[in-house]
Amino acid sequence: MDLPDVSALTVAILGGTGDQGRGLALRLVKAGQRVLIGSRTAERGRAAGAEVGAEGGDNASVAAAADVVIVAVPWAGHAELLAELRAELVGKIVVDCVNPLGFDKQGPYALAVEEGSAAQQAAALLPESRVTAAFHHVSAPLLLDPEVASLDIDVLVLGDDREAAAVVQALAARIPGMRGIWAGRLRNAHQVEALTANLIAINKRYKAHAGVRVTDV
Amino acid sequence: MDLPDVSALTVAILGGTGDQGRGLALRLVKAGQRVLIGSRTAERGRAAGAEVGAEGGDNASVAAAADVVIVAVPWAGHAELLAELRAELVGKIVVDCVNPLGFDKQGPYALAVEEGSAAQQAAALLPESRVTAAFHHVSAPLLLDPEVASLDIDVLVLGDDREAAAVVQALAARIPGMRGIWAGRLRNAHQVEALTANLIAINKRYKAHAGVRVTDV
Numbered sequence: 001m002d003l004p005d006v007s008a009l010t011v012a013i014l015g016g017t018g019d020q021g022r023g024l025a026l027r028l029v030k031a032g033q034r035v036l037i038g039s040r041t042a043e044r045g046r047a048a049g050a051e052v053g054a055e056g057g058d059n060a061s062v063a064a065a066a067d068v069v070i071v072a073v074p075w076a077g078h079a080e081l082l083a084e085l086r087a088e089l090v091g092k093i094v095v096d097c098v099n100p101l102g103f104d105k106q107g108p109y110a111l112a113v114e115e116g117s118a119a120q121q122a123a124a125l126l127p128e129s130r131v132t133a134a135f136h137h138v139s140a141p142l143l144l145d146p147e148v149a150s151l152d153i154d155v156l157v158l159g160d161d162r163e164a165a166a167v168v169q170a171l172a173a174r175i176p177g178m179r180g181i182w183a184g185r186l187r188n189a190h191q192v193e194a195l196t197a198n199l200i201a202i203n204k205r206y207k208a209h210a211g212v213r214v215t216d217v
Numbered sequence: 218m219d220l221p222d223v224s225a226l227t228v229a230i231l232g233g234t235g236d237q238g239r240g241l242a243l244r245l246v247k248a249g250q251r252v253l254i255g256s257r258t259a260e261r262g263r264a265a266g267a268e269v270g271a272e273g274g275d276n277a278s279v280a281a282a283a284d285v286v287i288v289a290v291p292w293a294g295h296a297e298l299l300a301e302l303r304a305e306l307v308g309k310i311v312v313d314c315v316n317p318l319g320f321d322k323q324g325p326y327a328l329a330v331e332e333g334s335a336a337q338q339a340a341a342l343l344p345e346s347r348v349t350a351a352f353h354h355v356s357a358p359l360l361l362d363p364e365v366a367s368l369d370i371d372v373l374v375l376g377d378d379r380e381a382a383a384v385v386q387a388l389a390a391r392i393p394g395m396r397g398i399w400a401g402r403l404r405n406a407h408q409v410e411a412l413t414a415n416l417i418a419i420n421k422r423y424k425a426h427a428g429v430r431v432t433d434v
């Protein structure tokens with residue numbers, strides 16, 4: 001299936017100072033993408049950007065300057081941040097990769113989300129953005145490991161806007177070893193987010209950085 | 218990780234006349250497992266068994282005669298059947314592979330289940346059984362295709378009883394190409410069941426029989 005050329009797009013990563021955000025930034029920069037790391041303060045965003053060869057700034061300014069905005073913040077701050085950035089995100093492709101999980105002594109479990117999933121919450125808060133969901137299962141330690149040249153993982157991309165989803169699939173495919181697989185509408189995002197709890201259980205049991213490959217595609 | 222020897226166990230498949238049940242029966246028989254196919258009537262169970270080289274009977278009698286009981290019935294009949302078979306299933310390893318899905322003109326979606334998942338419903342109805350969940354994502358057409366010698370798929374096995382889960386993992390591993398990966402407690406079964414909706418969406422988009430492989434394990 002033909003995917004669009006996304007090499008000229010600017011990608012912002014909100015919450016880009018966390019491991020997942022920095023790891024994605026690092027891999028996208030290496031692939032030749034222009035990446036902006038966003039944080040609460042411009043200084044922190046710039047500092048995190050400098051670490052991985054990206055630019056940086058505060059969340060609002062990087063969101064305004066980008067074509068594609070990856071949301072990699074902790075679930076606890078998800079709704080508040082997106083509500084604040086509604087104006088900056090109008091017309092943008094938003095990629096939600098937030099996993100609403102709880103942890104107790106039995107390990108991780110999926111939290112109930114009123115809107116159904118983090119991605120659907122984003123879509124509800126950002127009615128004028130093109131909301132997709134992806135990159136839920138990408139291991140931050142592998143992304144950040146300089147010894148790992150190729151990521152053996154498929155990225156499940158969800159979205160009701162197929163063209164926006166294709167852009168995100170193409171972005172995932174720029175990272176060596178990674179594929180972007182369209183995996184359904186946003187109403188089917190919950191289980192993809194929640195599957196991260198299973199991958200964490202697998203990681204603990206098998207001492208692995210588990211990811212997912214879709215077979216026969 | 219060492220898995221137990223399950224070659225001497227008898228496996229019953231409830232709802233074994235459906236495509237998924239017959240497909241699993243066929244592959245397990247080929248692997249040398251003793252398999253009993255259950256159906257509402259003994260005649261139908263025996264007829265379906267004869268097709269794939271298995272024995273057969275009514276659901277209650279095959280459940281009573283087996284060590285491991287795979288539940289492959291439609292979601293609509295799930296609770297009723299398990300409630301009826303509670304006595305026969307005491308002490309048995311029960312493997313729930315039911316996916317509670319709805320379908321509308323936008324395709325498949327996960328149904329809300331009061332207990333959290335089909336597997337948790339089974340555990341609630343069968344307090345004296347060893348309930349696990351597995352085989353959700355196995356493609357019936359591939360299982361039944363005589364040209365497909367090896368299944369390129371991992372089976373995610375869930376269960377609070379680790380020994381029971383290990384038996385199910387070992388059973389999955391008897392089928393060429395298949396691995397059984399422990400993937401968490403029953404409270405994390407919902408997303409594994411629901412992921413079948415995403416695989417159906419993938420199948421439609423890519424004209425595939427999609428399955429899942431866990432990487433780095």
